[in-house]
Amino acid sequence: MDSSTNSYTLILCFVLILQSVNTLIIDGHHKLIYNQCSNQSTSLIPSRSSLLSGLFQEFIAQSSQSRFFQTIVADDETAISGRFQCRNDLTPGECRSCVSNFQALSEDLCGKHLPARIQLSGCYVHYQEEDGGEADPGPDRVLHQACSKHRVKRNGFEETKYAALAALESCVVSGNGFCETTYEAIHVVGQCAGSLRACDCGACVDSAARIAEDECRYSVSGEIYLDGCFVSYEYNGGHGFGSYSFEGMNRAAFLLFSPFKPC
The missing domain is CATH 3.30.430.20 (Gnk2 domain, C-X8-C-X2-C motif)
Structure with missing residues (x-):
């Protein structure tokens, strides 16, 4: 094996190591801390399920631009309010990577019931039906x-x-x-x-x-x-x-x- 081949091998190994380290850093923001899901037994009707899916897609789109975002999505029948927030020390790419987990986690952990809050080590999401009657608990809860x-x-x-x-x-x-x-x-x-x-x-x-x-x-x-x-x-x-x-x-x-x- 000549010196150029050795050099190429070393460079390839170095790149793979950097990619592995970067993956570990990103994965460190995805650890599930806790989740709180509604104990209601009724699932969302199809229109609400579609609204929730749209909400997560908007979160993903916004997460590359902002570490905090809140909005309301609605149709003729209902409205769902939601927000996400990333840690301030996350890059836009890390924030997007973190927020991208929520749609799958919502289905796995909460079954699309409302309201719900999911906290990862790098970001959280909270969403609820606007007329769900949930009183504001205040920031100290x-x-x-x-x-x-x-x-x-x-x-x-x-x-x-x-x-x-x-x-x-x-x-x-x-x-x-x-x-x-x-x-x-x-x-x-x-x-x-x-x-x-x-x-x-x-x-x-x-x-x-x-x-x-x-x-x-x-x-x-x-x-x-x-x-x-x-x-x-x-x-x-x-x-x-x-x-x-x-x-x-x-x-x-x-x-x-x-x-x-x-x-």
Whole structure:
């Protein structure tokens, strides 16, 4: 085998590796976090099924241009409102790839019943019949929460987590509804629904952060999804919490340092 053949083989291998890495990154946005489907036993009539299919196709078309979109599709009989949102750090191609999953997932998970919400790691979709009588629950309704079973038992961990979440609240508001950052060794992410005002966004993230503080004590990671926002954190290790202690500081006193103030 000559040198040109070896060079070609190396280049081909490199391209395949890049494609594999890219596929892994994209697939990482498609993980199912949770789904909420109507418990009604009646399926959509054919016209409504057609409307829903059209809604998903419009979502796919819009996802290359915007990370948040909401609309209403209707015929002479009914109207269906829906919205999707991608994480702000997704590229247009990644957003489209994520949103493209929803039509099949809707059929598999919810059987085309309304209302429904499907949350993937990179995007979510929510749709409902306009005259379905579903009251607006407000942005603070808890949709999903999960805390790691792995725990960190070190002095200062909880206080550092509180500080990371408090910093996240301020960052999300100043970052137009999205923030991803690391505080000490704790990686935090937060995002609000694109329809929320800055004040409501801050209040929603504050509520989610408090749930994470209360429900995920000493957990190395946690994620809280509310109707209007989500918050997640993950401890990456490598921080010597044993070098200092906040054992004398209670939670109420620490929250005085929270940068969010009600509007």
